[in-house]
Amino acid sequence: MPVFFLPPDDIVPPDVTVTGALLTHIHASLRTRPGDRLLVSDGKGTRYSIEITECSSRLAKGRILDTLREPSRTAPRVILGQALLKGEKMDWVLQKATELGADTIVPLVTRRSVVRPQASRLHNQQARWNRITLEAAQQSERWTAPTVNLPLEWTEFIGRFDDCAYKLLPAERETAGGIGEVSIGKDPEACIVLAIGPEGGWAPEEVQEAARRGFVTVSLGSRILRAETAAIAALSVVQSRIGELGRND
Numbered sequence: 001m002p003v004f005f006l007p008p009d010d011i012v013p014p015d016v017t018v019t020g021a022l023l024t025h026i027h028a029s030l031r032t033r034p035g036d037r038l039l040v041s042d043g044k045g046t047r048y049s050i051e052i053t054e055c056s057s058r059l060a061k062g063r064i065l066d067t068l069r070e071p072s073r074t075a076p077r078v079i080l081g082q083a084l085l086k087g088e089k090m091d092w093v094l095q096k097a098t099e100l101g102a103d104t105i106v107p108l109v110t111r112r113s114v115v116r117p118q119a120s121r122l123h124n125q126q127a128r129w130n131r132i133t134l135e136a137a138q139q140s141e142r143w144t145a146p147t148v149n150l151p152l153e154w155t156e157f158i159g160r161f162d163d164c165a166y167k168l169l170p171a172e173r174e175t176a177g178g179i180g181e182v183s184i185g186k187d188p189e190a191c192i193v194l195a196i197g198p199e200g201g202w203a204p205e206e207v208q209e210a211a212r213r214g215f216v217t218v219s220l221g222s223r224i225l226r227a228e229t230a231a232i233a234a235l236s237v238v239q240s241r242i243g244e245l246g247r248n249d
């Protein structure tokens, strides 16, 4: 059963209100009628089974029948640092990283980033990115949508995870161990950071700075992957290893 994300303000127990694009979808596309039941979510780990009490092109209301809480974590949190990429590539990484279960996504400004954030557009850009992850979280029936942070400079980013047990830096042309071999844990209280470079790759000093902050350089093989491919490949391997792509106890 699909789960529709609602703005938390539209959920006021025992009632919910449906507006905007979702209203159009449930009224016009799904032809929802009073008495029908839907699953809605606040996108922050709570779902509600509701019964529609009224539904028109202007407004839909529902009554909460049951409240469901997100099951407790069974795997570490995964934070993806992704160097800003040109055009739709960044949007694509945000969407796929959401489907693959990333918990937080941090856009990165690196020495070879072709794309530089513009202060005047930052907040609109972040809001757009979070709409992409919200839509992808809804489509993939996640309990929560990952947060896309404001872009961070590389040196600030690598300094934020001293309490994070596993920090992986996929770096091209390095003779490092494969990402499938590097030590990572499955403790739900732990966190795993992955950092993917820009189209131009990492500057040598960025790899050295990261190593000083505890990042372990890893290889994704001998082929040079596009940044967006590397993000999905690395995330997939890590998620598989911690049991997030099907249990592998």
Ligand code: SAM
Pocket (backbone or CB within 6 Å): 169, 170, 171, 172, 173, 195, 196, 197, 198, 199, 200, 201, 202, 218, 219, 220, 221, 222, 223, 224, 225, 226, 227, 230, 231
């Ligand atoms: N312009 C760089 C070059 O030709 O060496 C390639 C950079 S690649 C397009 C972008 C990012 O993807 C890299 O900074 C790295 O994080 C990741 N990446 C791509 N291929 C990789 C590989 N074989 N091993 C590890 N990381 C890789």
